Amino acid sequence: MVTDIAGSSSPTDYGDDVGSLLSLRGISKSFGAVQALEDVNLDIPAGKVTALVGDNGAGKSTLIKTVSGIWQPSAGEILWNGKPADIRTPRDADARGIATVYQDLALCDNLDIVQNMYLGHEELRWGLLDENKMEITARQVLSDLSVTTVQSIRQPVGSLSGGQRQAVAVARAVMREAKLVILDEPTAALGVSQTAQVLDLITTLASRGIAVMVVSHNLNDVFAVADRIAVLHLGHMASSGPVTDYDTQSVVELITTGTLNHLAANSGAGAKAADTDSKG
Numbered sequence: 001m002v003t004d005i006a007g008s009s010s011p012t013d014y015g016d017d018v019g020s021l022l023s024l025r026g027i028s029k030s031f032g033a034v035q036a037l038e039d040v041n042l043d044i045p046a047g048k049v050t051a052l053v054g055d056n057g058a059g060k061s062t063l064i065k066t067v068s069g070i071w072q073p074s075a076g077e078i079l080w081n082g083k084p085a086d087i088r089t090p091r092d093a094d095a096r097g098i099a100t101v102y103q104d105l106a107l108c109d110n111l112d113i114v115q116n117m118y119l120g121h122e123e124l125r126w127g128l129l130d131e132n133k134m135e136i137t138a139r140q141v142l143s144d145l146s147v148t149t150v151q152s153i154r155q156p157v158g159s160l161s162g163g164q165r166q167a168v169a170v171a172r173a174v175m176r177e178a179k180l181v182i183l184d185e186p187t188a189a190l191g192v193s194q195t196a197q198v199l200d201l202i203t204t205l206a207s208r209g210i211a212v213m214v215v216s217h218n219l220n221d222v223f224a225v226a227d228r229i230a231v232l233h234l235g236h237m238a239s240s241g242p243v244t245d246y247d248t249q250s251v252v253e254l255i256t257t258g259t260l261n262h263l264a265a266n267s268g269a270g271a272k273a274a275d276t277d278s279k280g
C-alpha cells in the first residue's frame with residue numbers, strides 16, 4: 001500500500017513542475033523465496049536530492065543495484081528521460097550517466113587521487129598516459145566541487161580521511177559526466193565535520209543539475225539535504241514525496257510500520273500528512 005502523503009495522484013506529480021530523469025514502474029525483484037522489492041514506483045528528478053530510507057533489509061541496496069545494472073528486475077520497467085531503458089549491466093548504466101558510489105567506495109589505497117579518478121578510463125596521448133591532462137582535469141573537478149581540504153592530488157588515497165575518500169569517489173562520478181549519482185550510506189562512517197563536507201558536496205551536485213539519490217539511516221542528514229524522500233518498507237514503496245510533506249516523526253513511523261497512523265496523531269506528523277491531502 002502506498003501512503004501518498006502529498007496527496008499527489010500520480011507518481012509523476014511532483015507539485016514542483018520537475019520532470020523525472022529516472023522512473024521506476026512496478027519494479028519487483030526476488031531472490032528465490034525472498035521478495036526484496038515488490039511493485040516499486042519511484043521518480044528521480046534532475047537537480048534534486050532524493051533520499052531513500054528504510055529499515056535494514058527494506059530493499060534499498062537492491063533498488064540501487066537494480067538501477068545500476070547489477071540486478072535485473074523480475075518485473076517492471078525502468079524509464080530514462082521517459083523512455084524505456086534496458087539496463088542489463090553496470091556498463092549500460094555507466095553509458096547512460098548513472099554513477100553509483102558504493103559504501104566500500106572501491107578506491108585503490110595504493111594509487112593517488114588522480115589515478116583513482118581515472119581508473120579504467122585513463123586519458124592517453126600517443127599511446128601513453130596523459131598525466132598532465134588528467135592532473136589538470138582532476139584538480140579542476142575537485143575545485144569545482146569545493147573540495148579544498150586535500151593537500152596534494154598526488155597523495156595516495158590510503159592516506160586520506162573518510163570524508164576526503166568519499167569526495168574522491170564522488171568527484172570520480174562527476175568527472176564521468178554522471179547525470180544521476182547514487183550514494184549508498186555516504187556518511188555512515190564519517191565524523192561530524194567530514195559528514196558536513198559530504199552533505200555540502202551532495203547539495204553542490206544537485207545545484208549543478210545532477211540527479212542525486214542518497215541512501216541514509218541518518219534522518220538529520222536526510223532532512224539537511226533532501227528535496228524528496230522515498231520510504232521503503234519490506235520491499236514496498238511506503239511513501240514518497242517532497243521533503244516538506246514530512247517530519248522526523250512521520251518518516252520514523254513510515255520506516256517502522258510502512259504506514260501513517262492518521263487517527264492516532266492529532267498533532268505532529270500524522271496530522272500534517274492529513275492536512276496536506278488537499279494539495280496536488
Ligand SMILES: Nc1ncnc2c1ncn2[C@@H]1O[C@H](COP(=O)(O)OP(=O)(O)OP(=O)(O)O)[C@@H](O)[C@H]1O
Nearest residue numbers: 031034035036054055056057058059060061062063
Ligand atoms: N543477493 C541476495 N540474495 C538473496 N537475498 C538477498 C540478496 N540481496 C538482498 N537480499 C535480501 O533482500 C532483502 C533486501 O535487502 P537489501 O540489501 O536491499 O536491504 P537494505 O534496505 O539495503 O538493508 P540495509 O539497510 O541493511 O543495507 C533482504 O531480505 C535481503 O536478505
Ligand SMILES: [Mg+2]
Nearest residue numbers: 057060061062
Ligand atoms: Mg543496504
